[in-house]
Amino acid sequence: MQSIQTRLIIGLIFSLIIAFSALWLLVSINIRYVAEEYIASRLVHDAETLLSNIDFDQDSNLVIDQSRVDLVYQQPFSGHYYVIKTDKQSIRSRSLWDYELIQVAGNTQDQQTTILPGPEKQTLLVISRSYTKQGHTLTVSIAEDLNPIDKNIVLLQYWFAALAFGMLLILIVVQAIILRRSISPISRVHTELKSLEQGRLDKLSTDSPTELRPLINEVNHLLTVTGQRLRRSRDALSDLAHAIKKPLTVIQQQTSNSNLADQTKNTMIRQTDEIYQLTDRILKRARLAGHSHSGALFSFAKDLPALITTLQMMHPEKSIQLITDIPGNIHCTVDREDMLELLGNILDNAYKWAQQRIILSASNIDDSLHICVEDDGPGADQENISALTQRGIRLDEKVAGHGFGLAIAADMVNDYGGTINFHRSENLGGFRAEIILKYAYTEQ
Secondary structure: OOOHHHHHHHHHHHHHHHHHHHHHHHHHHHHHHHHHHHHHHHHHHHHHHHHHOEEEOOOOOEEEOHHHOOHHHOOOOOOEEEEEEOOOOEEEOHHHOOOOOOOOOOOOOOEEEEEEEOHHHOEEEEEEEEEEEOOEEEEEEEEEEOHHHHHHHHHHHHHHHHHHHHHHHHHHHHHHHHHHHHOHHHHHHHHHHHHHHOOOOOOOOOOOOOOOHHHHHHHHHHHHHHHHHHHHHHHHHHHHHHHHHHHHHHHHHHHHHOOOOHHHHHHHHHHHHHHHHHHHHHHHHHHHHOOOOOOOEEOHHHHHHHHHHHHHHHOOOOOOEEEEEOOOOEEEEEEHHHHHHHHHHHHHHHHHHOOOEEEEEEEEEOOEEEEEEEEOOOOOOHHHHOOOOOOOOOOOOOOOOOOOHHHHHHHHHHHOOOEEEEEEOOOOOOEEEEEEEOOEEEOO
16 A cells, blocks of 8 residues: 555645646636637727728718728738628728638627638638618628737747646645655654664654644553553562462471371472472562563663573572673564563573583574574483473473473564574584574664
8 A cells, every 4th residue: 555645745746737737728718718809809999990981972882991991901911801791892901812701790789709711821800790871781890810819829828838837846846845744743653663663662752743642642551551461460470479489388398297108298399399499480580570661672781691690590509601602783672571581491491401501692694683592411302302392391300390491482482473493502512492583683
């Protein structure tokens, strides 16, 4: 679908073209009408002057005093002609030479105006009217060539068309500028939405036109509600973990002091310990995620050190060397808390299995963020790797865990349209997890 700006500009261009075309046609018609009316009024005046120079002799013959007739009627094919006709005779101007002008019949009441062909390919405006003088009825037809007027009208039409076209272009440019400035708030909202998507803003600016303000207020309201719901969900998860710890402690105490069989007692103590560890990890992740606004960007420089510190606290029994290979200009447009949980699960798995070293690397390739986590642990067989993304599946029951971490990480990567792959590390010989996220960019 075309943009609003393009559709408005196209509609404006068509509207202006129609308006200027109609104006050009109206002006052309009116100019010709005014010109013909002016010529007709002048011809009527010439006919009355000519009538005043007409007399009749004793034999009722028509006599014209040529000395008092305008010289333009004496020049052959001058473009000014007349024909006077009575019942007995017809007199025409010398300017007609031997051309026979078609005379229009008239009467004393009506004046007839017609366009007739004339000599030398002339177009004549002919005025015909009947008069009564000295008891005699006569018809006077007087004509003038319209070709010079037509040429001037055509020239005026060309000039008017050129001027109208120039004004049309100027109006289109001016209206395009006005339109661009008028819809600039929409472009600004579009830019703010991009910034909102990248986590640079937490709400849209309300300094906008009245037409956009309800939409912006609704978006801001939805952002606020979404942020509150997300915060309440994470707080509820943290509160649930807190609430579970107290009854778990009671269960552990009661189990230790009970008269149950040793095998049953050991099983219950082990299961409650695992639940306790699970809730402890949930609490730590909740504290790490914090209460940043929805849509905040994850920053490797700012957020990764805190994540590593938390992981070291979760695995105090191990002395792991974590090597990071992350350029300073790499950023990701994934939600900060989602990325913390994603990397937390992947690195937590690496910490569980690593012996001495873990390598975390990130790079930007083709506008996608590539993250790789490798460890020097025992790794996994290729035929068992496909089962790692299934919830609750563990390849070794000796290491504490619940089999959810890698499955949760895979779900999160899929939600962001990315991919996650597991292999054996060629560098360290252990496990390798490779993540590709499409929503990434590199700062210039």
